[in-house]
Amino acid sequence: MTIFTPAATPFRRLGPESPATPVVLSVPHAGRDYSDALLNASRLPRPKLEALEDRLVDRLVWRAVAAGAPAFIADVPRAEIDLNRDEREVDPAMVVPRPRPSPLADTARTRGGLGLVPARLAGAGAIWRQRLGADELARRIERVHRPYHAALEAALEAARARFGIAVLLDCHSMPPRRAEGGEPPVVLGDRYGTSIAPALADAAEAAVRQAGYRVGRNSPYAGGHITAVHGRPAEGLHALQIEIDRSLYLGPDLKEPGPGFDRVAALIADVAAALAARALAPPDAIAAE
Known part of the structure; x- marks a missing residue:
């Protein structure tokens, strides 16, 4: 299976080139540039593939970028x-020639079909018509995965160089939760206190509550690879994941913007502002925590 991404670049940078705030935003799951080759390789129709998206989260960050x-x-x-x-x-079962097990990570996500390249969707089964070529997998890693993480790292390093501290806010959305069960519609993930200083996570949580939303921490989403790699508090680099219930900002079809769209955009901007204010507030030595 050979798939070539038609876009000149697999991601975009929005906002100023020079750091104006210690906060950097990441939106890794809202991409909608489905090539014909990708769609032809899938045994599932595009609407099924779109279920993997954090729908329209890229359009929710505009207020934070404007700030x-x-x-x-x-x-x-x-x-x-x-x-x-x-x-x-x-x-390894989805790649040909089959890679040796040694360089691969056997995790609950890969076993569940949601690894680096998703293999299966709940209720829909296998995604692809045939196995992925090892050369194509290598191309995606080299052209998409590594450049994205390198860009995040460079932006965080630039922010730390100017402010002495940098904070990554990794933005995601989650399926609607059962409000009657008391499940908070906003979940912050700090990898159980390892990816960000507690004072920063607390400031973000307070901002969510101030905006009028109930908020949880680490359950059911504690943060993924992005927060794990880029959150290194001992080095002055912090990372926090935010998950937002899609019913807060999408319409009943969970496809198009709903009446709460701009309020959630304001929420993300508020959280980014709270993180920046707490990071820069003297005389706290957050970078040393």
Whole structure:
């Protein structure tokens, strides 16, 4: 299976080139640039593949970008490659020639069909008509996965060089949750306190509550590969994942913007502002936590 991404670049950078705030935004799962080759390789129709998306989250970050935070937006769809997975999280059964097990990571995500290249969808079965060529997998890693993470790292390093600290806000959405069960519609993931200083995570949580939303921490989403790799508090680099219930900002079909769309855009901007304010607030030595 050979698939070539038609876009000149697999992701976009929005916002200023020079750091105006210590906060950097990441939107890895909202890509909608489905090539004909990708769609032809799938045994599932495009609407099924779109179920993998964090629908329209790329359009929710505009207020934060307008306030000075750079944002990195994936255009390549998650069906082609998942930027929130380790590049070793590959199901060896879907690649030909079959890679040796040693360089691969056997995780619950790969076993569930949601590794670096998604293999299966719940309720729909296998995604692809045939196995993925090892050369094509290598191309996606080299052209999409590694450049995206390198761009995030460079932006965070630039912010840290200017402010002495940098914070990545990794933006995602999740399927609608059962409000009657008391499940919060916003979940912050700090990898159980390892990817960001507690004071910063607390500031983000307070901003969500101030905006009028209930918020949880780490359950059911504690943060993925992006927060794990880029969140290194001991080095002054912090990362926090935010998951937002899609029913808060999409219409009943969960496809198009709903009446709460701009309110959620304001929420993301509020969280980014709270993180920046807490990061820069003297005399706290957050970078040393």
